[in-house]
Amino acid sequence: MRIARELSWLPASAGRLVIAVLVLTLAAADAAAQSALERVRASGRIRIGIDATYPPFGMAEGGEFKGFDVDIGRAIAAQLRVQPELINASFDGVFPALQSGNFDVVISAVTITPERSATLLFSDPYIATGQQVVVRSASTIAGPDDLAGRTVGVQINTTAQFSMEKRPGIAIAKYNTIDLALLDLQNGRVDAVASDGPVLRYMMRNSFPGLKAVGVEYTDEKFGVVLARGSDDLRRAVNAALWALQESGEHGRIYRKWFGDPATPSSAETTAAPFDPTIVARTWRLFLRGVWMTAAMAASSLILCLPLGLALALARVQANRLLSSPAAIYIEVMRGTPLLVQILFVYFVLPTVGVNLPAYASGILALTLNASAYVSETIRAGILSIDAGQMEAARALGMNYRQAMRRVILPQTFRRVVPPLTNEGIALLKDSSLVSVIGLTELARTGQELASRYAAPLTIWPLVALLYLALTFPLTRVAEYLERRWRPVTRA
Amino acid sequence: MIEVVDVSKRYGTASVLNHASFTIAEGQLTTILGPSGCGKSTMLRCLNRLERFEDGEIRVGDVVMNGTSAGASSRSAENDLMHRVRQRVGLVFQNFNLFPHLTALGNVIEAPITVKRLPRSQAEDIGRLYLNLVGLSGREHDYPARLSGGQQQRVAIARALAMEPDVVLFDEPTSALDPRLIGEVASLLRLLDELKKTLIVVTHDLDFAEAISDQVIYFEGGRAVESGSARAVFGQPSQAETRAFMNGFRSRQGTERP
Numbered sequence: 001m002r003i004a005r006e007l008s009w010l011p012a013s014a015g016r017l018v019i020a021v022l023v024l025t026l027a028a029a030d031a032a033a034q035s036a037l038e039r040v041r042a043s044g045r046i047r048i049g050i051d052a053t054y055p056p057f058g059m060a061e062g063g064e065f066k067g068f069d070v071d072i073g074r075a076i077a078a079q080l081r082v083q084p085e086l087i088n089a090s091f092d093g094v095f096p097a098l099q100s101g102n103f104d105v106v107i108s109a110v111t112i113t114p115e116r117s118a119t120l121l122f123s124d125p126y127i128a129t130g131q132q133v134v135v136r137s138a139s140t141i142a143g144p145d146d147l148a149g150r151t152v153g154v155q156i157n158t159t160a161q162f163s164m165e166k167r168p169g170i171a172i173a174k175y176n177t178i179d180l181a182l183l184d185l186q187n188g189r190v191d192a193v194a195s196d197g198p199v200l201r202y203m204m205r206n207s208f209p210g211l212k213a214v215g216v217e218y219t220d221e222k223f224g225v226v227l228a229r230g231s232d233d234l235r236r237a238v239n240a241a242l243w244a245l246q247e248s249g250e251h252g253r254i255y256r257k258w259f260g261d262p263a264t265p266s267s268a269e270t271t272a273a274p275f276d277p278t279i280v281a282r283t284w285r286l287f288l289r290g291v292w293m294t295a296a297m298a299a300s301s302l303i304l305c306l307p308l309g310l311a312l313a314l315a316r317v318q319a320n321r322l323l324s325s326p327a328a329i330y331i332e333v334m335r336g337t338p339l340l341v342q343i344l345f346v347y348f349v350l351p352t353v354g355v356n357l358p359a360y361a362s363g364i365l366a367l368t369l370n371a372s373a374y375v376s377e378t379i380r381a382g383i384l385s386i387d388a389g390q391m392e393a394a395r396a397l398g399m400n401y402r403q404a405m406r407r408v409i410l411p412q413t414f415r416r417v418v419p420p421l422t423n424e425g426i427a428l429l430k431d432s433s434l435v436s437v438i439g440l441t442e443l444a445r446t447g448q449e450l451a452s453r454y455a456a457p458l459t460i461w462p463l464v465a466l467l468y469l470a471l472t473f474p475l476t477r478v479a480e481y482l483e484r485r486w487r488p489v490t491r492a
Numbered sequence: 493m494i495e496v497v498d499v500s501k502r503y504g505t506a507s508v509l510n511h512a513s514f515t516i517a518e519g520q521l522t523t524i525l526g527p528s529g530c531g532k533s534t535m536l537r538c539l540n541r542l543e544r545f546e547d548g549e550i551r552v553g554d555v556v557m558n559g560t561s562a563g564a565s566s567r568s569a570e571n572d573l574m575h576r577v578r579q580r581v582g583l584v585f586q587n588f589n590l591f592p593h594l595t596a597l598g599n600v601i602e603a604p605i606t607v608k609r610l611p612r613s614q615a616e617d618i619g620r621l622y623l624n625l626v627g628l629s630g631r632e633h634d635y636p637a638r639l640s641g642g643q644q645q646r647v648a649i650a651r652a653l654a655m656e657p658d659v660v661l662f663d664e665p666t667s668a669l670d671p672r673l674i675g676e677v678a679s680l681l682r683l684l685d686e687l688k689k690t691l692i693v694v695t696h697d698l699d700f701a702e703a704i705s706d707q708v709i710y711f712e713g714g715r716a717v718e719s720g721s722a723r724a725v726f727g728q729p730s731q732a733e734t735r736a737f738m739n740g741f742r743s744r745q746g747t748e749r750p
Contacts, residue, residue: 393589396540397603397655398578400571407606411593486593 036231040104045083048073049103051091053177053452056202056258057109060088060441060449061286068198068258072126073107075250076225079241089439095120096348097439098228105238106226109196111159121231122224123238127255130217131160132197136185136210141192143215153181153190160194163219179452182208196221198259207454279459283450290446291467297360297442298429298471301367305428306421308368309375314405316380327376334373340434342366347438363435371428378424382417383409415486422479426472443467493518494539494659494690496716499548499559501534508534509545510714516707518658521681521691523701523722526711527737532694533586535711536661539692540581541574552580552659582652586664588644590636596623596647597632600654607655615654622650626680642673649680653687660684662693666700678703698741702726710734 040046050069052060058067065086077084089097094106098120112122133152135141141150148169154161156174164172173190175181181193182203193200197217204211225242227235245251315327334342346369347362357365386409394404436445447464451457494516501509508531516522524532537543538550538557547559555576558565565573591599600619604610610618623632626646636644645665652660662681666674674697681704684691695701701708705722710731718731729735 387589389585389587389589390591392542393585393591394603395574396542396578396583396585397651398575398607399603400575403606407602408591412591415593 036104036227036234037237038233040080040082040234040237043082045085046073046077046080046105047085047087047103048077049087049089049094049097049106050108051094052086052088053449054109054199055206055453056198059453061283061453068127068254069107069109071254071257072245072251073105075245075254076107076238076241079244080237087439088441090437090445093344093348093437093439095226096344098226100348100351101228102348102351104227104231104234108226109223110226111221112224116226119229121227121229121235123227123235124242125222125224126242126251127223129197129221129223131163131194131219131221132200132213132217133192133194133215134182134185134200134204134211134213135192136188137212139191139212139214141214144194144218145215147192150191151189153184153193155181155195158195159219159221160196164194177448177452177457178203179207180457182211183457186210201259207456277459279450279454279456280463283454283460286446286450287443287463287467290441290443291471293441293446294429294432294443294468295471297363297367297432297435297440298425300364301371301432302425302428304364304368305371305375308372310379312372312376313379313383316376317383331373331376334370335377339366339370339431340437342370343434343437359435359438359440362438363432363440367428367432367435370431371424374424374427375421378417378420379413381420382413385416386412415482418479418482418486422475425475429471429475430468443471493551493553494692495549495551496535496539497549497551499535499538499545499550500714501531501538501543501545508714509538511548512711512715513548514709514716514719516690516692516709518690519688520706521685521693521704522707522709523693523695523705524709524711524716525695525698525701525737528696530711531714532696532711533663536583536663536692536694539659539661540583541577542583552577555580579655580657581659581661582655582657583661584645584648584652584663584665587668588636588648590644590647590651592636595633595635596628596639596650599636599647600651603651603655618654619650622653623647625653625683626650641669642676645669645677646680649684653684653689657689659690659692662691664695665693666695666697674700698738710737712737 034042050058050065050073052058052065052067052070054067056067057069058065059070060066065088070086073086074084087097087103089103091108094103094108097103098106110116110122112125116122131144133141133144133147141147144167147164147167151171151173152164153173153175154164155178156176161172161174164170173181173184175184178193178195178199181190181195182200184190185193186208197213200213204213225238227238242251245254312327312331315323316331318324343363343366346357346366347359350357350362390408390412391404394408395401399407432442433444436442436448441449443464447460451460454460496512496514499509499512500507510531512531512535524535526532534543538545539552541557545559546561549559550557555573557573557577591602594602597616597619600622601612601615604615604618605612608615620629620632623629623646626649628643628646628650631639631643636647639647645668649660665677665681669677678700681691681693685706693701693704702722707719708722708725709719710717710725710729710733712733718725718729718734720730725734726738729738
């Protein structure tokens with residue numbers, strides 16, 4: 001099962017390092033004066049963190065959650081007589097968010113391991129599962145012991161990867177999501193794919209005909225509900241709820257709904273081929289929501305970062321060190337640290353000093369703070385590129401510094417920095433995909449969810465690319481318009 | 493009356509102005525003549541406070557500027573001083589420094605609107621008046637990039653005049669122009685002379701200086717070596733440096749124009 005699932009565009013080690021640093025930071029800050037169970041009962045809701053890109057355990061289409069873990073979470077909430085509040089987050093982000101009190105529990109196909117038990121609390125297991133191997137229908141591979149000398153696809157940083165690494169003579173190909181591994185198996189680039197049994201069965205049933213599972217589940221793994229340290233009373237309540245679900249047969253009904261006989265699928269899940277264009281017709285509303293989220297995040301940040309960037313640039317060109325030095329330091333820090341870390345910092349670390357912003361505001365804040373550093377340097381370069389004679393001419397006419405800046409220097413600067421600022425705007429728009437790490441379902445995250453959900457990366461990702469292109473297009477048009485309008489001025 | 497009394501200025505250890513002293517009468521066209529690097533442009537820039545100086549004193553009418561060694565003035569006092577000097581003294585730069593993002597008229601009315609707070613319509617009337625005076629009526633809405641060098645200089649002159657200063661400074665007005673246009677600059681300066689402005693022209697071009705000047709100050713080594721009427725200085729220079737410069741200039745001219 002998964003240990004840590006990374007954002008697909010990040011190197012795995014960077015992501016894990018970030019998490020490690022954040023967890024250490026957060027471990028220092030211990031919040032709860034109220035016990036976890038008291039908090040849940042008093043608020044009348046239980047906040048459940050889930051990475052909903054992992055069918056059949058967790059899936060999301062826009063705001064609607066489905067899957068085994070989702071049903072288990074809802075059943076537990078019903079037992080506790082509180083409302084379930086499901087919160088989507090990247091697997092990278094769920095543990096820090098749990099530690100900082102953004103969730104009460106995480107139910108997200110998390111394997112109980114000794115390493116995790118050292119820093120987190122686990123409930124009793126709610127499902128037992130194991131790794132399995134799938135191959136193409138015509139393959140002669142009969143099980144996990146036939147894999148020597150073969151290439152095996154796995155999802156990166158999963159227990160499947162680690163178990164394969166322990167077996168000699170196997171070449172391992174690592175993928176960010178399991179649907180990509182299965183796609184490559186279909187394409188013949190790998191000989192087998194190893195992953196979690198229920199996930200593989202679900203994927204094959206829905207989207208990957210021509211593959212077969214071989215051999216038995218060769219590992220034994222148990223998933224548990226995860227709680228922050230100190231939530232012992234809530235853990236007791238969750239365990240009692242799980243027992244009650246077993247006793248009443250509710251757990252069995254949920255299990256059969258998701259993992260029952262493939263011949264009679266009780267879930268109303270749709271089936272789709274990997275290249276199915278009808279997926280577009282079925283998912284366009286969700287894409288629209290993703291496009292809207294991306295556009296709103298990028299536009300808000302862009303509008304906010306321009307005045308901030310201008311202020312920083314103006315501060316930095318001052319001779320007075322009291323003004324220029326803080327701006328220089330700010331820019332150095334913001335440009336020298338990864339945007340991902342800044343987003344995680346705003347969302348997870350600021351709450352420990354009492355600044356608790358919702359995800360949307362945190363995303364915009366982090367993007368704005370980051371982009372303003374780049375924008376300010378672009379504007380500063382523009383200011384410095386204006387001939388010194390312009391300032392002298394303005395001053396010689398009796399204008400003071402502010403008047404000269406406002407009426408003479410900055411209007412010329414803006415004309416010059418339109419092309420590089422357009423670059424910044426486009427970069428900002430694409431960088432906004434990183435806010436998915438704090439659970440915002442923007443365009444790239446929508447693509448990731450739907451690619452897993454429909455196991456159709458070849459339909460979904462080109463569509464995502466086209467939509468990004470469509471979003472950047474208006475920006476470049478505005479820039480072209482401004483350049484055309486100002487051409488008589490810039491022509492020497 | 494403009495009085496420069498014992499003004500000295502250094503850039504690091506290099507002395508640019510070295511006890512410069514002279515007076516300039518109102519309503520006259522005075523040239524400051526001298527070889528390259530003699531400090532004459534720096535002197536000009538001190539006259540409207542684009543540069544400060546360490547020692548000495550400059551008086552422009554009732555505005556008094558002191559050397560920085562006499563003690564630092566407060567920021568607001570300095571701003572006030574700059575404001576008063578620049579109300580009185582306009583400057584036409586060597587390479588004009590027009591605002592490229594504004595039309596000819598826009599260049600001329602910018603300071604009357606932002607500094608003098610004139611209503612736009614009134615500023616435009618003044619702007620058209622001065623553009624007309626320098627012979628640019630009809631070109632009000634052209635951007636500087638569309639104008640020739642001579643036309644750009646006329647916009648720069650109109651821009652300085654629109655603030656209605658008593659004194660207009662010209663830094664090397666012939667150096668950025670085609671030599672054939674020098675005659676036009678001379679006639680333009682004579683036209684301005686009729687407005688009874690005090691005109692101070694820095695140049696290293698002896699012929700040009702001789703053609704336009706009422707008064708001449710010969711500058712060398714960061715100080716005024718000789719000053720007097722154009723007739724006296726050009727006809728009977730009293731100082732050896734002045735004679736050497738003029739002889740050198742004439743012989744150079746002679747070899748260039750056989």
